[in-house]
Amino acid sequence: MSTTNSLTMNQPVPASLLDIGAQDLIGKPLDRVEGPLKVTGTALYAAEYRVEDLAYGVLVGAKIGSGKIVSVDADAVKAIPGVIDVVTDYDTFIQVSAQGGETKAPAQGVKTVTYRGEIVAIVLAESFEVARDAAQRLEIVYDEDEGAYDFDASDRKVDSKLPPNNVPAHSSQGDLDAAMADAAVTLDVTYTTPSQNSAAMEPHASTAVWKDGSLTLFGAYQMPTSDSQQLAKALGVSSSKVRIITPYVGGGFGSKLGIAPESVAAAVAAKRLGRPVKAVMARQQVFEATPRRSNTEQRIRLAADAQGRLTGIGHETLASNLEGQDFFEPAGVSTHFMYAGENRTITHDLVRLNWGLAGSMRAPGEAVGMLAVEGAMNELADKMGIDPIELRRRNDPATDPEKDIPYSSRQLTRCLDEGAKAFGWDKRQAKPGSTRDGEWLVGMGMASATRSNVLMESSACVTITPAGTAVVESAMTDIGTGSYTILTQIAGEMLGLPIDRVTTKLGDTAYPPAAGSGGSWGAASSGSAVYLACEMLREKLADAMGVDPEALTLKDGLAIGDNRSVPIGSLVGEGLEATGTIKPGQQEKTFTQASYGAHFAEVGVNAVTGEVRVRRMLGVFAAGRILNAKTARSQCLGGMTFGIGTALTEELIHDPRTGKVVNHDLAEYHVPVNADVPQIEVRFLEERDIHANPIHAKGIGELGISGAGAAIAAAVHDATGIWVRDYPLTLDKLLDQLPAV
Structure with a gap:
């Protein structure tokens, strides 16, 4: 019992x-207890389950970015030997929102196309090869609309009436404009970040099996309990009739939080055929039809007195998403509690575009928001002639500056101090561009890290x-x-x-x-x-x-x-x-809970080509009790590697004429590879957070990426004297400003 x-x-x-x-x-x-299964290839992932009488499904994405489907010539491909069926009548097909919820489904299939690559059909065959061939041949006639594809268009549609997303869309305290007018020193800069894709190693995949009116789905999902409820709602059945099995997931980073199109397509097709169906997204479809991290345009305003103490902070973010989707990238989530300053304005608005769905990607909010805030803090320190660590120390608040409640634990300054000592921060030259190694300009940079803790x-x-x-x-x-x-x-x-x-x-x-x-x-x-x-x-x-x-x-x-x-x-x-x-319970309301850290980076910038190479990185983190030193370190290494990609290479590019993702594979979407990643050191501070939970641990999986890219950007400035506010820091943004060789 x-x-x-x-x-x-x-x-x-x-x-x-x-x-x-x-x-x-x-x-x-x-060591990982499941490690031997993974390295020997015996751990089963979503696409590897063997079931009898399996039909293979290949998804078909829309070739327009906005409009309606007029007709689908299914009969032509159904005549191909080995093709079983073409399913387009998704009575309950849904679009998955960024938080794993769902929007209203169009009746009788995807008749309205809202972005290029949106899944509109699944072709079923006795073999994958036949299904793929037939899917490529499937002819669809569209009635194309004009669409909105240019984030920077002068007539862009901006939506300012948004519900909360972890934080309110709009908040203010005091009078920021007055603080800016009265301040001894001010900074008013705009940072931009591009769309990104989670690019997990394992593509989205589902194998659907119906038996006695119940569905078992072998899928690649991060949150199976809520995912099964979403899938049941999409299919119009009781949640007790849907079982999701996902013992091993080859990465997700947020893209597998909610159900993706392949799961509904496989489930609907399997029920229609009366036999199991497997659907695996092609890599290009992963880039086109799973949630992206939104691009952002972030205006940061800082007001400080003569000693560098902040009197005002403004963080105004413009992101993008589809019409009807409420999710916004909460770039200001950590700005609410990170630094002192009694006058504050933090806003989030959306530009409505016919780009792919924007949703959660590793550290939604902090990952891009801290690029801007930490970048601005480094700029302010440079402008005032204050060491950037000292500037942060002077603005480390004793209590939450907005809620006026205590922190459950906060060791930001200790992370900064111990990181500076371990990294050799005292050897950093005061004047940017003064350290050279042959044709390489060498510089150091730092940034704070934080990630809200959630139970x-x-x-x-x-x-x-x-x-x-x-x-x-x-x-x-x-x-x-x-x-x-x-x-x-x-x-x-x-x-x-x-x-x-x-x-x-x-x-x-x-x-x-x-x-x-x-x-x-x-x-x-x-x-x-x-x-x-x-x-x-x-x-x-x-x-x-x-x-x-x-x-x-x-x-x-x-x-x-x-x-x-x-x-x-x-x-x-x-x-x-x-x-x-x-x-x-009440502890999350009584205390502001977060993990903290500090990033340090050294880079070399080639004075001839503008190429940036990260030479070394250090991350010092305080995240409550560390349950496993090896897996925790691995999480921070992965996050810091994400930070390298964010700073230097990752950029999901949409054609402003059609909305098409033009770099929709790992050959053209550049995640950091081994040659891009230097020796990274991770250190943890001893900490217990008795307000977080009974095991006194706090979240760490997303802490490593938060602020990491800003440390690299600061190091580039230290090496060259150039502030780049448009991520990623590709060489074309440096070349025309580099000093003469």
């Missing part, structure tokens, strides 16, 4: 059982077997982040079991519901659920042994107490089971 241990975070949890565990697993740099309702079931092993089950996912390992460590520490005696099962909606992987909430939310389940099991073990829970020690599979030591398997009868559930 299972019992439940539920906790709503209305009060801090000063004492964590992880601090008194005897197994010594928490914080250790343990989401999640559950996990933990079972102790008579053999003295444990099984953890949750609909939580592992998208390459280390969830399997971290949850195994928590259960092992709490129950006194070695790693090899704990089995963790994830990514299946048949398991207890979980928030999944997104928003850096995964480890803390699902980890807390496992913790609570194990806390209940510890009480049951203590009761079975006849000792107080506080007097019980669990280690190496033994229960120790009252001068006795027995195998835990002998205390569980036919087995003990408990379910833990964590819920957010």
Whole structure:
């Protein structure tokens, strides 16, 4: 019989059982428990499940950016040997919003096209090759509209009436205009960032199997609990009739938060055919038909007194999205609490374009918002002749400057100071362009990092077997982040079991519901659920042994107490089971919760070609309890690598005449490769956040990207004296300003 241990975070949890565990697993740099499966190719991903009588589906994207479908010549391709059907009548086809929700579906299929590449059909065949050939031959007649494709057009449509997205679209405090007029020093600059694509290694894929009116979907999804609910709504069935199985996900970065077109297409087609259907997006379709990070135009205004203390901050963001979509890139999310300044204006507006759907991508808001804010802080420091670290130190507030509530923990200044010492910041030359290595101009730069901490309702079931092993089950996912390992460590520490005696099962909606992987909430939310389940099991073990829970020690599979030591398997009868559930509460309203860090970068800029090479990087981070030093470091390395791409290479380019994505593959959309990434050092500060959750951990998956690109841009300025406010910093933006050789 299972019992439940539920906790709503209305009060801090000063004492964590992880601090008194005897197994010594928490914080250790343990290898991934699922690593051998992945490196041997035996971990099954969405496109690799073998099912009988499988039909292959290939998606077809629209060839116009705006208009209507007049006709689809399905009969011509259905005459091709091996073609089974062409499905266009998606009675419940939906467009997925950035937050994993959905918009109203067009009746009887996608008749109105809102962006080029929008999925409008799926061609089904007995083999993938035949389906692909037929999909390429499928003729669709369109009635094309003019469309809106140019973000910079003089007549662009700007929507200022938007609902909140993590933060309100518009907020103000005090009088920023007056602060700017009265300030000793001001800065008023505009930064621009391009659209980006998550470009995960694994493309979006789904295999749909119907049986007895219920759907099982083997998919590549980050949040299967909510995804199954979205898919059920799209298909017009009860959520109990949809099961999503996604034990391994080859990266997502936000693009797999909500259901994508291939899942609905595969499910509808499979139901129509009465046989399973697999649909895998081509790489080009991933770029065209899955959520992009919005491009932004950000005006930053800073007002400071003669000592560099901020009296005003303005952060006004213009992003883009489709008509009818409410999601906006929350670029000002960290500006609300990052620095002091009593006069503040933070706004977000949307330009309505017929580009692909804009949605969440790793660190939505901070990833691009901090490029602008941190860039402006570095510019202000340069303008005032103040060290940029000192400027931030002077503006490190004691309490949230807008809400006037305390921080749950905040170690920004310590991150800055320890990073400066470790990086050799004191060797930085005061005058930009004064350090040279042959034809390379060398410079250092820095930027702060922060990422809001979020706790989401999640559950996990933990079972102790008579053999003295444990099984953890949750609909939580592992998208390459280390969830399997971290949850195994928590259960092992709490129950006194070695790693090899704990089995963790994830990514299946048949398991207890979980928030999944997104928003850096995964480890803390699902980890807390496992913790609570194990806390209940510890009480049951203590009761079975006849000792107080506080007097019980669990280690190496033994229960120790009252001068006795027995195998835990002998205390569980036919087995003990408990379910833990964590819920957010008043603590997130009483305290501003975030993780913090500091980035340092050294670059070389070729004085002849303008080429930028990152020579070394350091990130120092404070994110509560570090559950696994190796997986945490890996997350920060990945985030900082993202930062290199953001700063120097990544740019999703839309043709302003048609809306077409012109670089829709990994050959032309340039993510950083090994040659672009130098030796990166990551350091963690010891920290516990008792207001965050019972395991005292905070989110880290998106912290590493936040601010990283701004440190590189500052290093480029230090090397050349050039401020580039238009990301990425490609050589054409430097060449005409470089000093003579």
